[in-house]
Every structure is written in structure tokens, then in C-alpha cells.
Amino acid sequence: MDKNKTYHLLIIRLSAMGDIAMTVPVLLHLTNTYPELKITVLTKDFFKPIFSEIPNISIYGADVKEKHKGIFGLWKLYRELKLLHIDAVADLHNVLRSNILKFFFWFSGTPFQKIDKGRKEKKVLTSGEPNFFRPLKTTHQRYAEVFKSLNFPIRLQENFTLPKQEIAVRLPDLSCPKTQKWIGIAPFAAFSGKTYPYKLMQEVVDKLNASGNYQILLFGGGNHEKQLLEAWEEKFVNCVSVVGKMSFTQELSIISNLNIMLSMDSGNAHLAANYGVPVVTLWGVTHPYAGFAPFGQPADNALLADREKFPLIPTSIYGNKVPDGYKDVMKTILADDVVQKVIEVIH
Incomplete structure (x- = not known):
């Protein structure tokens, strides 16, 4: 990484909500360790609030059901992303869509690393064989490994969490301020x-x-x-x-x-x-x-x-x-x- 420039990292994680939410503690560690890093997360617009409290992160909405549907839609999405001057891509999803994007970025010479989901290990874990019943890597660790492969190693610690938010809605039956x-x-x-x-x-x-x-x-x-x-x-x-x-x-x-x-x-x-x-x-x-x-x-x-x-x-x-x-x-x-x-x- 050239320390004289702002490095722009694209992160791909389109669905589901639980998997997207699991990126948050990892991204908190990443932005804390590398505060100069510029990050764009490619995901669905609905999930934007999940990332709103993480510094140096912007969201690029993927419309995979209409505008960015199919291979031609993904080509259009790639062309849009190229305008952001992406320096490297971290694929935390590793599905057909992101692999097609990988091909486009590879063709342009942009470094691209994807998550190892441990599919073989998980297949063994669910086989019912008692000898294979043991803990696998966590999804958080697998996410962190992708950043390490892009030369952004991080050490996951449990004390990285989002701040408590001001309650943004008042319900008639909800006691605010809290009495219980x-x-x-x-x-x-x-x-x-x-x-x-x-x-x-x-x-x-x-x-x-x-x-x-x-x-x-x-x-x-x-x-x-x-x-x-x-x-x-x-x-x-x-x-x-x-x-x-x-x-x-x-x-x-x-x-x-x-x-x-x-x-x-x-x-x-x-x-x-x-x-x-x-x-x-x-x-x-x-x-x-x-x-x-x-x-x-x-x-x-x-x-x-x-x-x-x-x-x-x-x-x-x-x-x-x-x-x-x-x-x-x-x-x-x-x-x-x-x-x-x-x-x-x-x-």
C-alpha cells in the first residue's frame, strides 16, 4: 500500500441480514486499525443503517433484482464501481454474483480477495460423525482473513462495539425514559x-x-x-x-x-x-x-x-x-x- 495516497477498499456483502450484521465488529476493528482507509460497502440499500455509526464507510446500493440483475446488470454495476477508483476488493460473500464481479475486476488488474467459507469443513461438521464435532473458525475470523490477505491484518477483540443510539421513536406503550x-x-x-x-x-x-x-x-x-x-x-x-x-x-x-x-x-x-x-x-x-x-x-x-x-x-x-x-x-x-x-x- 502506498502510504502517500488514500487507499480505497471495496467490500462486497449483499445478504443475508445476519451475515451482514456480522461484518460490523470486523469493520470496527479495521477502521480503528487503519483510520486512513477509505471503505465502500456494496450491499442492499435497506442495510445501510447497520453501518451508519462506523467511520470512513460509505454504502453503494446494489439493485440485484432490477438494475444490476444478470450478467449485463453486473457489468453495469462494475462500470459504476470503477468510477469510484477502487484499489482493492474484499469479497465477504463469495457467491456467483460476486465471482462475476471478480472476473471484471481481475480483468482490469484490481486486487480481489474472497472469503473461504469453509464449505468442506461445514459439510463434515454436519455429517453426524462424532469425531468431527468440533468448533470451526468463526465467520468473524473468516472475514478478518480476507483483509489480512489484502495486507490489512487486524486483531479481533471483544471490546469493539457500536455506541448506544438515541431512541429515534416513541411508542405509546413504551416507557421512555426507561422505568424498567x-x-x-x-x-x-x-x-x-x-x-x-x-x-x-x-x-x-x-x-x-x-x-x-x-x-x-x-x-x-x-x-x-x-x-x-x-x-x-x-x-x-x-x-x-x-x-x-x-x-x-x-x-x-x-x-x-x-x-x-x-x-x-x-x-x-x-x-x-x-x-x-x-x-x-x-x-x-x-x-x-x-x-x-x-x-x-x-x-x-x-x-x-x-x-x-x-x-x-x-x-x-x-x-x-x-x-x-x-x-x-x-x-x-x-x-x-x-x-x-x-x-x-x-x-
Whole structure:
């Protein structure tokens, strides 16, 4: 790197939200270690608020469904990015789209490094063989390795988090300023294999609500989840659903002020961890050994399904593969144990 010029690094990470949120602690380390580095993150415009508190970072929105769709759309995107005078590219996604962009950048002589997702290791981890049940590199470490290969080595430390934000929205049922400790609960995930049973989570909400010591804020997305969470909002006096009531930026401001987040193996766990919020996670057919645990959280904050009864766990990396007889793995995580862990961590 020429120290007499401003070095411009392009980072590619288009989806999903959890994986994008996991870039934040790594980018915090990167910008702190190399404050002179100029960074552009290529992602979807919706995710821009995730990066708003990181210095020296700008977002370039990729419209992969219309303007930048297909190979010709990616060529158009490459031509747009070239106008930014990119010096090197860090591909934290490593999918077909980013590999096509890699070819374009390679042709122009721009250094390009991509993440090693460890697909072979993860396939072995999910094979069910007991000899291969061991922790893999975390996704955060894999991201950091890409920057090291571009001559920007960083040392990941747990004390790098985003600052708490000023609450950007006022809800009628939400006590601001806070008169109770705030518990965020994100009870859903992309796949049923890593979603805690609705009735058991309702039992958790019931017991936390009954104490009268906590304000419970419910997070989710989509009409179906909205209806389910609004039913809890009506049923429990200290419960507020935020779904459909605020922008993503406003939702992040709420998350940053939580005292604890209870989440599945999903994006909300990572969003909360980015602000240094204690996170309790529930794991079904997935497992923290695959490398997707939220950054900086104690290992015992992860409540796991019983591997003695279900020895094939993890059956998949993303929770989309549930073998016969494994539908109810999360029922081995008792509601009382969840409540006890939340209360233990929050106090």
C-alpha cells in the first residue's frame, strides 16, 4: 500500500441480514486499525443503517433484482464501481454474483480477495460423525482473513462495539425514559429447524411479564409474525411489538438500548451484539460450532438442544435440513431454563 495516497477498499456483502450484521465488529476493528482507509460497502440499500455509526464507510446500493440483475446488470454495476477508483476488493460473500464481479475486476488488474467459507469443513461438521464435532473458525475470523490477505491484518477483540443510539421513536406503550429493564425477544428464524416452539416461547414471555420488572419488546417481520406478536402484545401488559411500527433505523435505536436480547440463531442476535447488548441465543438443529455465534458473547449464553437425544446436531448450517425425528429438538430447551438464563444475564 502506498502510504502517500488514500487507499480505497471495496467490500462486497449483499445478504443475508445476519451475515451482514456480522461484518460490523470486523469493520470496527479495521477502521480503528487503519483510520486512513477509505471503505465502500456494496450491499442492499435497506442495510445501510447497520453501518451508519462506523467511520470512513460509505454504502453503494446494489439493485440485484432490477438494475444490476444478470450478467449485463453486473457489468453495469462494475462500470459504476470503477468510477469510484477502487484499489482493492474484499469479497465477504463469495457467491456467483460476486465471482462475476471478480472476473471484471481481475480483468482490469484490481486486487480481489474472497472469503473461504469453509464449505468442506461445514459439510463434515454436519455429517453426524462424532469425531468431527468440533468448533470451526468463526465467520468473524473468516472475514478478518480476507483483509489480512489484502495486507490489512487486524486483531479481533471483544471490546469493539457500536455506541448506544438515541431512541429515534416513541411508542405509546413504551416507557421512555426507561422505568424498567428492557428485554428484546426475537422469536423467529428463517427456518423452523432453528425456531423455538411458539407455545414454549409464549410461556417464557408469560413468566417474564408476570414479574412486572421488565418491559418486553418483540421483534420480527412480515404479516404472519406481526399478527402472532400482536397477540402477545394484547395478552401481556408489559409486552410491546415493534413490528410494522417503525423504520429499520428506528428499530436499531431501540435494539441499542436493550438490557438483553433473547433470539434464535438469527440476525437480531448479531444486531444486538454489535451494540454490546448481552444476547441469549436458542439453538435447534444448528450449532455455534459452525461459526455463527454473535460476536463477543459468552459461550454459556447459548442454550442448546440436547445432543444426547439428538446426536446428529448440527444437521445443517442454516437450519434448513431437519432429519426424521428431529422436528422437536428445541423442546429439549425448557422454558424455565430460558427464563432463568435471561434473568441471570440481565442482573
